[in-house]
Amino acid sequence: MRKIEAIIRPTKVQEVKDALEDAGFESMTITEVKGRGKQKGVLQQWRGQKYCVDLLPKVKIELVVPVEKTDAVIEIIMKHAKTGSIGDGKIFIYPVEKIIRIRTGETDGDAL
Amino acid sequence: MRKIEAIIRPTKVQEVKDALEDAGFESMTITEVKGRGKQKGVLQQWRGQKYCVDLLPKVKIELVVPVEKTDAVIEIIMKHAKTGSIGDGKIFIYPVEKIIRIRTGETDGDAL
Amino acid sequence: MRKIEAIIRPTKVQEVKDALEDAGFESMTITEVKGRGKQKGVLQQWRGQKYCVDLLPKVKIELVVPVEKTDAVIEIIMKHAKTGSIGDGKIFIYPVEKIIRIRTGETDGDAL
């Protein structure tokens, strides 16, 4: 199994989520994060002075899926999270050793 | 070493935390997340119209522990996070390569 | 590639962030978390009664970097996140299987 962790734009969450659902990937965990990358921060202003907020709000979507489905999920995310401008975010893939469903005690494949 | 990542119900955090502490697992990191799985969202309503919030608040508990203690931790979480209804959440186990305690520079086992 | 996950004090974020940037590590993702470890909680008080908040606010910094840069990043974080008192936090290193940049589709090394 793999964990797919995608850092995407907040404005794309709805679309990505819907697309994943349509493709049968209903389960996921979402976290509000802030990030920095190629994208420079936004210039804000307070009491007439400008300042740079270099951490931009992003959303982290995590899905744990069987190895064979990894590419399908990546593709969906790529397609729906993309705007083409800097700041679209990244997808990281991690190995997962084991999964347990708390409710039933099922493990691994059965737990997904 | 392993990272144990459990996504559980917010209402069960206190109990799980206490149980882990009693068993000597004091160290952990906790994050507010939102999730979706088998559990369908809640129906909410605004100005007389219903709408579905399909991401439910969950809490992610992360503990990094030596390999041999993994099962003990899983058992404790299973026991205390379980209600038996859909939405109890899941536990994911990841490999960890290295741990460093910032304060002392100790690594791996010593850092836990 | 490796994911470097550092749990540090909120008050040290700015400094660590600046130091990483100076060393060329601009990209990172940051999450507000709460943690518990050696550091006991803070005693708070409400309506004349004391109570212990045992989860302290911490900040999780995540950077995915090529294997060879891991040590450099660890060193920088160690240096700037350290106060020497309990609660400085920890650094965890995880293996990463794959990276994709959503905007371009570049993978792995190119995506960093």
Place this chain on the structure above:
Amino acid sequence: METMCKMKNLRNSGQNLLLLGIILMMLILPVSAATPEENAKAIADVQTALTVLWLILCGAIVFLMHAGFSLVEIGLTRVKNTTNILMKNFMTISLGVVVYWAVGWAIMYGADYAGIIGIDQFFMSGADNAIWTSWWFQMVFAATGATIVSGAMAERTSFKAYLIYTVLMVGLIYPVFGHWVWSGAGILTSGPIVDAIGIGYHDFAGSSVVHMIGGFSALAGVLLVGPRIGKFRRGKPVVIPGHSLPLAFLGTLILAFGWVGFNGGSTLDGNDPYIGLVIANTFLAAGAGAIMVLLITWMKTGKPDPSLTANGMLAGLVAITASCGSVASWAAVVIGLIAGIIVYVGVMFNEYTLKLDDPVGAIAVHGYSGAWGILSVGIFAIGQGNGIFADAAYTAAGAGLLYGGYQQFMVQVVGLILAIIWAFSISFIIFKVLDAVMGLRVPEEDEIAGLDIKEHGISAYPEFVLAKE
């Protein structure tokens, strides 16, 4: 000389309390040898002073309604546009006070031209001292109309275009209709229309002058600016919850408090013996409006809806604004209950049938309930000289339908139609022109990011972690 000089200095000091003490002493001691004429003069002065205090304090209470509007509007909209809405409301009253001083008053209460418009007293020129109290009370009303529009068009309207519209609302749209109704020389209280029907139009404190004008101007604005991105998906309305019910409720209660000044002050006379009834009617309608919406939403969805219930109270208040000085207390309850129905149906009608996006329900609350208020005069008014309002100076002249009169109802219908036509068409034109000249709506990108960062560079709650849509 020394003493004289001292006295003079004493008078110079703004808050001379010793002097005040002396004056109070003197007032308490019997004043010798007052003639009846002197007494009558003194009494008249006191009566005037009472009216001044009443209007100043009622005006102050109405002023605070701008805080109430701000809170209701931000409470029912999203975090990312909060600063923008705060600024719009804040500048509405800031511009309002200056514009109503420069232009608005003149157009509303200046010398009448053809029953249509006032044409002198610009910059309050020629204002003698006595007029300022009236100006203050009228001014705080004037800025309200624009605020109503601000709420309905929130979350997507350009700040600059809104400010220009506000100047025109306070300087032109509101005072023109106000002239027709409240100047005493306008087409709705004198001239051919009134002669034909035989009775003048009655809008006690502004169900039409303030609320319908605001509400139907908002209708024009909402039509032109279009719904917020994502509000309708495949023709069906999508829920976009607000961000703070505590602020929305605080705002609603501040508005209700403000209605004491709004309706109470509209007696325009601190010696008026009917103020108590005016206030009682006002709050009976308010309570009834809230109760009705509570019950409707409870029955319809199984859960009593907070923001609509708050709207229900406002609807009751808006409706009774025209009729509070003309009806019996039971009628006030009925008017409020019906206002509750109207605001609920109106909100649903706007969303489902007209596909309009009015985040705070301003069109239903102010426009539709305001119209109901105008009609309610023609239905429930007891009529001048009858019963409880035997010697009330300001009650509706004619009896309502329920009491066998029909003229009052007829003239109310005429006024109602005029209010809708005027507010809608002039605002439609203005918004059209603004759209052509500078764009009425912010760019899509700004709307998605939120107007706070884009228009003002700062979010409303910079330290709080927010859930992204």
Place this chain on the structure above:
Amino acid sequence: METMCKMKNLRNSGQNLLLLGIILMMLILPVSAATPEENAKAIADVQTALTVLWLILCGAIVFLMHAGFSLVEIGLTRVKNTTNILMKNFMTISLGVVVYWAVGWAIMYGADYAGIIGIDQFFMSGADNAIWTSWWFQMVFAATGATIVSGAMAERTSFKAYLIYTVLMVGLIYPVFGHWVWSGAGILTSGPIVDAIGIGYHDFAGSSVVHMIGGFSALAGVLLVGPRIGKFRRGKPVVIPGHSLPLAFLGTLILAFGWVGFNGGSTLDGNDPYIGLVIANTFLAAGAGAIMVLLITWMKTGKPDPSLTANGMLAGLVAITASCGSVASWAAVVIGLIAGIIVYVGVMFNEYTLKLDDPVGAIAVHGYSGAWGILSVGIFAIGQGNGIFADAAYTAAGAGLLYGGYQQFMVQVVGLILAIIWAFSISFIIFKVLDAVMGLRVPEEDEIAGLDIKEHGISAYPEFVLAKE
């Protein structure tokens, strides 16, 4: 005819400013040939008008206290029940106005039956115009009692059961006791009790009528509904912090502001020469209460406690409510300081000894400090005709213990006991019945999830990320 018609039209227009201008002019011009009798009549009218304005404005200020109560209550409780509390407070005043109109006033001020209850004027039938001002001022008081109960029972009580209770509070519980004390014909100011002791009960603005009734009804409710889940662990109280100190403090200051109307208006006379002292006493006690709790918590825990200090100001205000028109200013300070002690000890006593769960401290603030206020009259009252209150119409008749009187103290004790018995037992019965019929408490699952989502379908701050317990 033309002119006549014009004049008539002018009178029709609600806010005829031109006319107002003319009237003002006329008032300023010397009025010729007024007789002393006409003048006396005019003076009497002005005096009445002054009282009307005073009561309308004080009532408005008291109305705003409902916003204050809402804010204090939500500020000291958890996010997940915020909308529910807002709705409860909002419906309390909404229902309150209608119920007090239909029933409450009749029971409180209708024709007396046996000193126990009023029995006519339902739906304000027979109300002549002059009564509405009094009704307004009394009405805003009436809804307050239920609001107190709402705070103490927050976060676990069924919305429906609470609403029904509110109707009974405003329509029965409050007005019955109010009849005993304020109708002039009730058992505490006339009849056998008073004849036996020789002096009537004194509660100036409602330490007992409003606050003790609310506070001891809350005690019954809290006993029956039980503590919130998790409030006591192994018999020891667990801290459950509130969610917004800014709103709690804003609410407290709005309440303090409201007390100007509460106590000031209770002079019931805009011509009263002691209003200044009433207000000064009120705020001296308020400040003293806050200072005392600040010092106690600072000494006890090393840190001055915010929410208890805010409670301290309210305790001072509640206590002085009975005595503000009867004591010297130094006594007001002492009453406030002691109220601070009482509220601190009371909160601790409730939590540690009685194991009661009162999230906002309502029982201590309103019940216990209210009782102290009633006693304080019997201790510190200067007594009618003495010293500073030489000609005050409303001061306590008897001198307090400190001035050698004992009758006033005795009758205060009697009234205090009656207030506790009445409020506690009637509320206990009502809550018992409600519990049997529909359940007083929400299901455990709803309580854990929060009443906002479960009872109203929406959380109070939908966009903010919240830390889960």
Place this chain on the structure above:
Amino acid sequence: METMCKMKNLRNSGQNLLLLGIILMMLILPVSAATPEENAKAIADVQTALTVLWLILCGAIVFLMHAGFSLVEIGLTRVKNTTNILMKNFMTISLGVVVYWAVGWAIMYGADYAGIIGIDQFFMSGADNAIWTSWWFQMVFAATGATIVSGAMAERTSFKAYLIYTVLMVGLIYPVFGHWVWSGAGILTSGPIVDAIGIGYHDFAGSSVVHMIGGFSALAGVLLVGPRIGKFRRGKPVVIPGHSLPLAFLGTLILAFGWVGFNGGSTLDGNDPYIGLVIANTFLAAGAGAIMVLLITWMKTGKPDPSLTANGMLAGLVAITASCGSVASWAAVVIGLIAGIIVYVGVMFNEYTLKLDDPVGAIAVHGYSGAWGILSVGIFAIGQGNGIFADAAYTAAGAGLLYGGYQQFMVQVVGLILAIIWAFSISFIIFKVLDAVMGLRVPEEDEIAGLDIKEHGISAYPEFVLAKE
């Protein structure tokens, strides 16, 4: 006997409405055989009552400003110090009421010693009943000065040191300068200075007495306490955004509402015929101040700045406070516009040139704009007996520079200098001593963690997830 007893009991009951009804009846019935002398006495009583009501209500409105100050201050500062700021403001008024009762009034309005200080009436001893209304109105002003200081020194000042300072502010700093200006016997309205210049100093409602004293005391405090950690990096100011613009704007609007009481009440006479103009001038300046800052920040940065625009309204209000009873309405607009410029330039000057850290802009708003207000009297005053203020008791005696006078301007300059010297030097000394004795500033660790947890053990919003710096 029975009847007598009943009557007595009736009088005992705090809120005897039946009795009230009877009294109202009696007032309405023609009173037979009143003599002109009796009428004159009754009229005088009504005039006094009108002033009492006016001052009580205006005082209440000013009291609410403490909520406004709290909200503005917390809104413009960080979450982690919110509870601390709330407590500081709350204790400022709580201590203020007691200290002004014990000491402040005596020093301000006690028997004059050498034009410098009052020396009797401590603890209001010898106060007769009539004085309490004045005391109330003066008291609510007194606590304001300290609140201003609280804002400027927010986020790093020790709670204990602040409380002690507050006691000295209300008990000494404010009343001494107040004595000079408003006691009627002070050095700025009588004695050598005034004799030399020929005209007394004029500060209608406290541009100097309240605002400059607060602002320049704040300057001393800010200098001594130093900037917040991280405010200046390598000598350049770093942005530290506040945490809640909704609360900041609500606070600003509550403050503006408060100014109705502040300036309106400062007429000190409910029969005053110029109240309307005073209020109109006040709000014209307020609107103009906001508009000017909106435009400046829009032009300078491309985005209209919310918190500075809110400051702009306050600057307009502070400036017009001295001159609202002495200038024409167009002048009020000009004074407000210039106040807007001053507050913008002042904020920038403090940050960039003086390197001062004043999180809420209190020094610019209250100190600098207050000074402009004092000068504006000397420039725009029409002068006593001229034009619109023909018979105003309290207007500035001399004509301003624009009307050819120069004496008024001269004495204003003298007063302005005295205000700065007094406020700055006495506060500097007190803060120095406090720093030596107990430390003016919290430990670095506490400041980083936030004063809420460290000084009060609890954060302001315990359930919200906050983004850490």
